[in-house]
Amino acid sequence: MNQLLIISFFKTKASWIGLASIFFAGMLSLYFGGLFIEETQENERRAILLQKENIERNVQHHPKDIGLLLYYQKFGLVNQVSPLASLAIGQRDISPSIQRVNIRNLEEQKYNSRLANPVYQLIGNFDFSFVLVYFIPLVIIALCFNMISEEKEGGTWALALSQTNNTKGMIRAKLLLRYSSILVVLVLLLIIAKFYLSIPLNQKYAAFCLVSVAYVSFWFAVVWWVISFHLSSSKNALVLLTIWVFLNVIVPAAISGIVSLVYPIPETFGTVVKSREGYHNKWDKEKAPTIQKFIKHYPQLAQYKHPKGARFSWFWYFAMQQMGDDEASAQSRELQQKVKKRIRLSENTAMFFPSAHTQLVLNSLANAGLQNQLNFMQALEKFHERKRLYFYPKIFSQTASTTEKWDKHTLAKYEEQSEVNWLQLLWPLLLGIGICLGAARLNQRKFYHL
Amino acid sequence: MLKAIDLTKKYGNHTALNQLNLTVNEGEIFALLGQNGAGKTTTINCFLGFIKPTSGQALVGDASVATSPALSKKYLAYIPETVMLYPHLTGLQNLKFFSSLAGFQYSKEDLIYFLKKVGLQDDAHQKSTKGYSKGMRQKVGIAIALSKKAKALLLDEPTSGLDPKAANEFSNILIELAQQKTAILMATHDIFRAKEIAHQIGILNAGNLVSQVEAASLTALELEELYLQTV
Structure with missing residues (x-):
């Protein structure tokens, strides 16, 4: 029987079109993913050269004045792109992978980034996670929505029902056939991705693959539940498409809306303004209070002084810059807390909606989510602080620029380290599968009647 | 072999079948006549377990359809008014599929034997059923029933739409099956064919069996x- 079901399935054009469209869409997404990784790597290569060239040029222009050199000189920190980001670009296209900062106040520089084509960003990326989360469920619906109804509408159901009491087994076999066909294409794509995009075989890739399989399984469970009501083909299609729109369009939009509503972030603008005010208004004020605050922040730098009566010194200037960050620090912390809360709320809400959960989880595994961006910003703060603490004594003791070993100031790298929490990744999907299969069992009796 | 005891089916206030009592013995052909909506298909559906009777019992052998659906279905084969097959499979593959659904694993030779027995031309065996005529599909339907080696056969207006030659071939197969001790319950509009092949004839009107006669006891015109x- 199974062999004949396979023949019947593969003799249908729709089956080939559905499977081929997943394959080609998947291949296209891998190509775009590859382009993204290439572009990121190219940016990194260029940033390495740019930093080296800039340092050489600045040293040439300011051989004696290291303070002036460091006024201009920027140092880059790379948020290393995981190879998995080629499969789930997530927010990597809107969040810069390289941040270049000088040692002046940081808050203002945090949000200076290169923006790619904004129209392209509006459309989003045609990456593998898009194909998985949005496209594959549509093909699953197209291949399965009429598995029972076509039997009834085509007249074969009565004959089959007269032959056996196990028509449910027959339909289950049809479903498993479609399930395994799509899994074969999915696994094939993941194998191609592994080699084409040089993705290492590690725990994260295993988790990525497992979540993909669980997500596809979830949609098959949804289809099984809906068709178990034995509705007509048109009703099945309507119900399934409504579920698709709800889970893949309405829920993500609603989560985004709710998160913005519950945790508005006026601090984004406020932090920058506060930071700018923090140092700009120090130009016209007494220098002593600024310096006192700076020494209070860095007591280890108390030995350095602002020359009495001088209108300018790098000591005072960088102290003033420091005030920009210090005065905006409360708002900056508040902003980070709010972003953290937004992430938690999104993740917790998405746990009850498998499509949103899958998208967030894939982004997270690929280090392409908002959490990664937040972690990177925190790493940038530490990086900036290290640079400051390294250069402040040199600036304040007026060391010549040429004495510094600039070769060691290469592009720094930040690589996110996170563990895979298998249970957290999978339970929402497994729960969804369980609920759908359980609900379908309630319709079991319908399999024995016309 | 087939027995209806006070079989009743109601849909709300409408009584589709009212306390039907009938028996079809081994080797007997029982033709159920009646207008559309008289209850013929409802009777067959009750025996098949497709619908649940409101009261009464349908028995296949000793097995009650309600309490032993699997056993009763094992004894039964069914040919609907229009046999619909999987269009992407050949006649042979359709037969293999439906017989395997019933739990039979036949060799290709056995399957061809059944198709030949029902008179399906050889060159059609390996062709997709997409191009089959109704008569050809009915023949595959009979082959499916034969392959089940059922003790009872239920037919719902099986000759409707068949050309006279095909209908005649079909009748001959039924007679042969009856001679092999198969009990046959056939719902039909075709009075003359009923008279020709049936042993017992029942006339249903608005769910009631208003008359039951032995076919041999009257002429076609009297029937x-x-x-x-x-009616």
Whole structure:
């Protein structure tokens, strides 16, 4: 029987079109993913050269004045792109992978980034996670929505029902056939991705693959539940498409809306303004209070002084810059807390909606989510602080620029380290599968009647 | 072999079948006549377990359809008014599929034997059923029933739409099956064919079995007259 079901399935054009469209869409997404990784790597290569060239040029222009050199000189920190980001670009296209900062106040520089084509960003990326989360469920619906109804509408159901009491087994076999066909294409794509995009075989890739399989399984469970009501083909299609729109369009939009509503972030603008005010208004004020605050922040730098009566010194200037960050620090912390809360709320809400959960989880595994961006910003703060603490004594003791070993100031790298929490990744999907299969069992009796 | 005891089916206030009592013995052909909506298909569906009777019992052998659906279905084969097959499979593959659904694993030779027995031309065996005529599909339907080696056969207007030659071939197969001890319950509009092949004839009107006669006891014209008087 199974062999004949396979023949019947593969003799249908729709089956080939559905499977081929997943394959080609998947291949296209891998190509775009590859382009993204290439572009990121190219940016990194260029940033390495740019930093080296800039340092050489600045040293040439300011051989004696290291303070002036460091006024201009920027140092880059790379948020290393995981190879998995080629499969789930997530927010990597809107969040810069390289941040270049000088040692002046940081808050203002945090949000200076290169923006790619904004129209392209509006459309989003045609990456593998898009194909998985949005496209594959549509093909699953197209291949399965009429598995029972076509039997009834085509007249074969009565004959089959007269032959056996196990028509449910027959339909289950049809479903498993479609399930395994799509899994074969999915696994094939993941194998191609592994080699084409040089993705290492590690725990994260295993988790990525497992979540993909669980997500596809979830949609098959949804289809099984809906068709178990034995509705007509048109009703099945309507119900399934409504579920698709709800889970893949309405829920993500609603989560985004709710998160913005519950945790508005006026601090984004406020932090920058506060930071700018923090140092700009120090130009016209007494220098002593600024310096006192700076020494209070860095007591280890108390030995350095602002020359009495001088209108300018790098000591005072960088102290003033420091005030920009210090005065905006409360708002900056508040902003980070709010972003953290937004992430938690999104993740917790998405746990009850498998499509949103899958998208967030894939982004997270690929280090392409908002959490990664937040972690990177925190790493940038530490990086900036290290640079400051390294250069402040040199600036304040007026060391010549040429004495510094600039070769060691290469592009720094930040690589996110996170563990895979298998249970957290999978339970929402497994729960969804369980609920759908359980609900379908309630319709079991319908399999024995016309 | 087939027995209906006070079989009743109601849909709300409408009684589709009212306390039907009938018996079809081994080797007997029982033709159920009646207008559309008289209850013929409902009777067959009750035996098949497709619908649950409101009261009464349908028995196949000793097995009650309600309490032993699997056993009763094992004894039964069914040919609907229009046999619909999987269009992407050949006649042979359709037969293999449906017989395997019933739990039979036949060799290709056995399957061809069944198709030949019902008179499906050889060159059609390996062709997709997409191009089959109704008669050809009915023949595959009979082959499916034969392959099940059922003790009872239920037919719902099986000759409707068949050309006279195909209908005649079909009748001959039924007679042969009856000779092999198969009990046959056939719902039909075709009075003359019923008279020709059936042993017992029942006339249903609005769910009631208003008349039951032995086919041999009256002529075709008398049967037609009786039918017109009772419905």
